[in-house]
Amino acid sequence: MSDVNFWEYLGTRHQQLLTDAFQHASAVFQCMVVATVLGVLIGVVTYRSEWAGNLATTTTSTILTIPSLAMIGLLIPIVGLGVPPTVIALTLYGLLPIVRNAIVGLRGVDATLVDAATGIGMSRPMRLVRIELPLAWPPILTGIRVSTQMLMGIAAIAAYASGPGLGNEIFRGLASLGSRNALNQVLAGTLGIIVLALLFDAAYVLIGRLTIPRGIRA
Amino acid sequence: MPESSTSGASIELENLTKRYPGSPSPAVDNVNMEIQAGEIVIFVGPSGCGKSTTLKMINRLIEPTGGRIRIGGEDVTGIDPVKLRRKVGYAIQSAGLFPHMTVAQNIALVPKMVGWPKRRIKSRVEELLDLVGLDPGEFHGRYPRQLSGGQQQRVGVARALAADPPVLLMDEPFGAVDPITRDHLQDELIRLQHELHKTIVFVTHDFDEAIKLGDRIAVLRERSHIAQFDTPEAILTNPADDFVSGFVGAGAALKRLNLTRVRDVEIQDYPTVTIDDPLQEFFNKLRSSGTNEILLLDKRRRPYKWLRRGDLMRAKGSLARAGTLVHDTVTRDATLRDALEAVLTDNAGRVAVTGRRGEYDGVVDMETLMNSVHELLEADRLEAMEHQHELEEARATQTHAEQEGDGGEKKA
Known part of the structure; x- marks a missing residue:
């Protein structure tokens, strides 16, 4: 077989692969930070009202139904190639699980606790920060985890818009199917994404351990 | 505080x-x-x-x-x-x-x-x-x-x-x-x-x-x-x-018991010995007090056992085996209802009263409770009558004043 052995391929191209992996992770991480801040904010603003909360959930889930390739394609004429369409698309996709879990989590806080918090003299912002958000944090963190997993895959599409990341490997391989390294490229990109996803997941388990107070840990 | x-x-x-x-x-x-x-x-x-x-x-x-x-x-x-x-x-x-x-x-x-x-x-x-x-x-x-x-x-x-x-x-x-x-x-x-x-x-x-x-x-x-x-x-x-x-x-009379506390009634002193006292002390206390029962306290002066005259003989002189364990006590803050409950369930009709840390304070028995309840109800009745009397008097003076006022107007 004329194919280069997969391990040999990894050996010769590890520099490039590591750069791609790092960029992939970095893009996902940064978009997750933005999506988390936005998502929790949307949740906080809308959870008290029945219709606003539902509107937020419906809107974000509609975004999710747009095929990622189409979304990025649609963004290119507006914001150009490269990083901007990637970041925008990833952030939008990341929103849904976070918004939904934030709303569900905040609405799920025991009404008597909210009553108690108000009754002992907490102002509304204080109640939100000290009581409601900490109690809604476990479901929100779950939302963030789900979002991250999803974005890991979607970020690969970013290469279509000349974005950063392991998607480049996959697209290069797909473009040159039949050539010597085509399969290795696709394989390296895909496996890289899986490894990254697992690493992120492990990080979230750790974050959960560190940030969920012992009193409400399952 | x-x-x-x-x-x-x-x-x-x-x-x-x-x-x-x-x-x-x-x-x-x-x-x-x-x-x-x-x-x-x-x-x-x-x-x-x-x-x-x-x-x-x-x-x-x-x-x-x-x-x-x-x-x-x-x-x-x-x-x-x-x-x-x-x-x-x-x-x-x-x-x-x-x-x-x-x-x-x-x-x-x-x-x-x-x-x-x-x-x-x-x-x-x-x-x-x-x-x-x-x-x-x-x-x-x-x-x-x-x-x-x-x-x-x-x-x-x-x-x-x-x-x-x-x-x-x-x-x-x-x-x-x-x-x-x-x-x-x-x-x-x-x-x-x-x-x-x-x-x-x-x-x-x-x-x-x-x-x-x-x-x-x-x-x-x-x-x-x-x-x-x-x-x-x-x-x-x-x-x-x-x-x-x-x-x-x-059951208003029974509920009335909830309003009075053990500290408001007379608590009797009872002969006691602690578990560390020599046996002789036990016999001396029994003889001098004239009762045929004594309360045994543990090291921290908490009620432990009721000992009767014959108990020690039956247990062959061993304090550990003699007597009946104290199974219920009340504090001075307990209501008379709690005390009555405890007294009723006790087969000898008395209950030990304890302080905040469970230490012995005295004893309340059925007779004390009965007498206090009678006194309480009697006092309540008198008070209610007095209250009613006052109300009537107040009403009477009011009507009187109104009549006078009317009379005054007519005269004028």
Whole structure:
């Protein structure tokens, strides 16, 4: 077989692969930070009202139904190639699980606790920060985890818009199917994404351990 | 109690009204009430009568649609509700502790909000835990889910008392715990109030609880109309109308027992020996006291066994095997009803009274209880008659004055 052995391929191209992996992770991480801040904010603003909360959930889930390739394609004429369409698309996709879990989590806080918090003299912002958000944090963190997993895959599409990341490997391989390294490229990109996803997941388990107070840990 | 303790402030409710939009009649209609500083007032009434709504209007968790609230003479109807609530303790059913905070953090919330220095908060938390009968070292760092229902409720009371508010609002605080624990918590609250003298407004639907705890009871009917607002004794012996007597229920004489505590009746001294005393002491005491029974105390002077004259002989001189174990004791704060219960279940018809740490204090028996109950009921009857007499007299002078006035006008 004329194919280069997969391990040999990894050996010769590890520099490039590591750069791609790092960029992939970095893009996902940064978009997750933005999506988390936005998502929790949307949740906080809308959870008290029945219709606003539902509107937020419906809107974000509609975004999710747009095929990622189409979304990025649609963004290119507006914001150009490269990083901007990637970041925008990833952030939008990341929103849904976070918004939904934030709303569900905040609405799920025991009404008597909210009553108690108000009754002992907490102002509304204080109640939100000290009581409601900490109690809604476990479901929100779950939302963030789900979002991250999803974005890991979607970020690969970013290469279509000349974005950063392991998607480049996959697209290069797909473009040159039949050539010597085509399969290795696709394989390296895909496996890289899986490894990254697992690493992120492990990080979230750790974050959960560190940030969920012992009193409400399952 | 510590130097810092603030005692109660008076509460006045004036034409307090709550009307919900879209509802034809108000939920709370024109409540007028004066609550004196340092007293426990109980709102009692059937569910849905608006007692809880009335309570929540005092700290404006529910904003009144009409009327005024004055606390310690200050009109609080218009002030910032957040500031108001920090000065009014609030305890609710099933405690409402924040599960993500430790016991200490829960208690420290209000002192932190009002800006106490860290050192003071820390010592205050320890002091409060001690006050509500929880060992600070053990409970300080625990999370609410690691506590029993009764313990949670104690922490809830500690949290309400944390910043030493003059007024304490309690919304069915003991509604969700089992009867035995509830009984303990009620006793604790009475003990606390003896030390603290706060003004407490307490909502319950349990009339027995109301009698046990209240200095005065407001029996409320629908829309929070006050059917009667008086001392428990007066409500029991002299209910204002059929609604109140229906609520008092049967067995008013028995309920009267809840109003008097063991410390109010004569506690007898009983011959005792401690477990470390020589046997000879036991025989000497028996001989000199003239009773045929003696109470054996353990090393910490807690009642341990009842020993009769023949018991030691039957157990062949071994104190460990002789006598019957003391299975029930009451404290000086226990009600006569508790004491009667204990005396009735004891086969010899007496119960040992103990102090705060369980140490021996004296003995109460059936005869003492019977005599005190008779005296109590007699006194109540006299008082009720006197009260009635006064009312009649007042009415008579009023009519007299009115007639005179009429006469005067006619003459002129």
